[in-house]
Amino acid sequence: xxxxxxxxxxxxxxxxxPDTMLIDYLRDKGFKSVKCGCDTTNCGLCTVYLDGKTVLxxxxxxxxxxGHRVTTLExxxxxxxxxxxxxxxxxxxxxxxxxxxxxxxxxxxAKELENPTEDEIKAYLAGNLCRCTGYEGQYxxxxxxxxxxxxxxKLFEKGEVIEGVR
Amino acid sequence: xxxxxxxxxxxxxEEAYELNQKRxxxxxxxxxxxxxxxxxxxxxxxxxxxxxxxxxxTETEFVIGAMTSLRDIECHAGLHQYFNGMMKExxxxxxxxxxxxxxxxxxxxxxxxxxxxxxxxxxxxxxTVEMYAGGMIPLDKFVIMDYDNDVLVRIHIKKxxxxxxxxxxxxxxxxxxxxxxxxSRRDGKLKVVIGxxxxxxxxxxxxxxxxxxxxxxxxxxxxxxxxxxVSFGTNMxxxxxxxxxxxxxxxxxxxxxxxxxxxxxxxxxxxx
Numbered sequence: 001x002x003x004x005x006x007x008x009x010x011x012x013x014x015x016x017x018p019d020t021m022l023i024d025y026l027r028d029k030g031f032k033s034v035k036c037g038c039d040t041t042n043c044g045l046c047t048v049y050l051d052g053k054t055v056l057x058x059x060x061x062x063x064x065x066x067g068h069r070v071t072t073l074e075x076x077x078x079x080x081x082x083x084x085x086x087x088x089x090x091x092x093x094x095x096x097x098x099x100x101x102x103x104x105x106x107x108x109x110a111k112e113l114e115n116p117t118e119d120e121i122k123a124y125l126a127g128n129l130c131r132c133t134g135y136e137g138q139y140x141x142x143x144x145x146x147x148x149x150x151x152x153x154k155l156f157e158k159g160e161v162i163e164g165v166r
Numbered sequence: 167x168x169x170x171x172x173x174x175x176x177x178x179x180e181e182a183y184e185l186n187q188k189r190x191x192x193x194x195x196x197x198x199x200x201x202x203x204x205x206x207x208x209x210x211x212x213x214x215x216x217x218x219x220x221x222x223x224t225e226t227e228f229v230i231g232a233m234t235s236l237r238d239i240e241c242h243a244g245l246h247q248y249f250n251g252m253m254k255e256x257x258x259x260x261x262x263x264x265x266x267x268x269x270x271x272x273x274x275x276x277x278x279x280x281x282x283x284x285x286x287x288x289x290x291x292x293x294t295v296e297m298y299a300g301g302m303i304p305l306d307k308f309v310i311m312d313y314d315n316d317v318l319v320r321i322h323i324k325k326x327x328x329x330x331x332x333x334x335x336x337x338x339x340x341x342x343x344x345x346x347x348x349x350s351r352r353d354g355k356l357k358v359v360i361g362x363x364x365x366x367x368x369x370x371x372x373x374x375x376x377x378x379x380x381x382x383x384x385x386x387x388x389x390x391x392x393x394x395x396v397s398f399g400t401n402m403x404x405x406x407x408x409x410x411x412x413x414x415x416x417x418x419x420x421x422x423x424x425x426x427x428x429x430x431x432x433x434x435x436x437x438x
Contacts, residue, residue: 001172001173017170018170018171018172018173018210019167019168019169019170019173019207019210021201040202041198041201041202041261041265041268042261042265042340044262044264047264053235053237053267054263054264054267055264055267055268056198056264056265056268058201059196059197059198059201059268060197060268061170061173061194061197061210061212063173063175063210063212064175064194064212064214066175105262105263105264108263109263123258124262124263125262125263126261126262126263126339126340127261127262127263127264127265127340128262
């Protein structure tokens with residue numbers, strides 16, 4: 001079947017099999033940041049934005065995304081890199097396999113929640129699994145990222161912000 | 167993983183209904199559970215272009231399109247003002263935000279999944295499902311009906327000042343629930359729903375009336391009697407015996423929560 005789809009603001013016209021999943025289509029088009037982790041809709045690794053909302057691309061048929069706008073990590077590379085630097089400073093990555101989906105969801109959260117508490121951060125990111133770290137490094141990175149990028153973010157003490165990370 | 171021979175993004179409900187009369191056809195809601203099986207689907211019916219991904223709030227009810235995501239229900243400010251914010255509470259434990267953005271209410275309710283949090287919550291309210299051919303069917307009745315080839319179009323929740331509370335227990339966050347319970351109180355009358363038994367959610371037959379100003383001990387006894395009236399099963403997550411004990415605890419907590427609610431209105435607030 002024929003589809004027309006926008007990926008990171010570029011239009012693609014393709015023929016696909018009806019049961020092609022969005023994750024497979026995106027990887028075929030070269031968007032290798034989108035990876036399959038659990039294949040059971042649990043790990044969040046395959047997270048992309050569909051019309052601006054986070055979805056699990058392993059469960060969305062590519063045909064459903066036809067006519068819509070898909071954003072992958074490559075499409076938000078600048079913001080992703082900025083947040084990834086906070087991750088690196090905190091030693092929040094070990095194998096790094098979960099990072100693309102995790103970063104996509106963190107960026108979505110940062111847009112959606114104005115001033116999240118730690119519990120709200122944890123609840124929002126519950127669908128992103130990391131089997132290396134125990135999450136503490138990621139949470140520190142998020143806290144610092146929010147503290148640095150938002151002047152009104154008051155959850156954390158000033159001293160917790162790592163100066164010069166940007 | 168399923169296989170699909172043909173994919174149809176239907177333009178009308180009539181088209182969806184006609185296509186769905188073939189046994190090999192399947193409507194794809196969110197597709198989260200469907201993709202974990204190995205079905206061979208002749209025609210996959212996609213209703214995502216029918217504008218059924220909206221929640222409409224009228225003076226008398228909330229009308230939720232079948233393709234509305236669980237996340238949209240969780241974040242709906244209007245819904246949050248009613249039923250003590252129970253719908254948000256029922257959604258928030260379902261995997262993660264991306265999952266809830268992808269899963270649809272129609273998929274969860276039509277399939278009447280035993281593990282469905284929304285089914286348990288909606289059963290506690292005055293909820294009606296709107297089927298394309300079957301018309302309006304109370305959810306209490308729909309939940310015990312056999313599957314057919316009809317199409318679930320919308321879900322209607324009557325807007326009233328029903329007090330409600332939701333409880334669930336999971337072995338691990340983001341897992342399926344071991345047990346769910348929802349309790350509502352309308353005109354002084356309690357309705358208790360228990361789900362993830364692990365079978366479909368059921369409205370429990372309350373054995374007697376709870377005293378008008380019950381003590382915690384009264385509520386505990388009442389919850390225990392309710393749990394006695396419901397059948398439970400065993401699966402990899404828990405035994406029937408364990409679920410029965412859990413049911414008593416969760417029903418008690420839900421009733422206590424309702425009793426502690428000073429006002430039938432939720433406190434409000436936006437989704438976080």
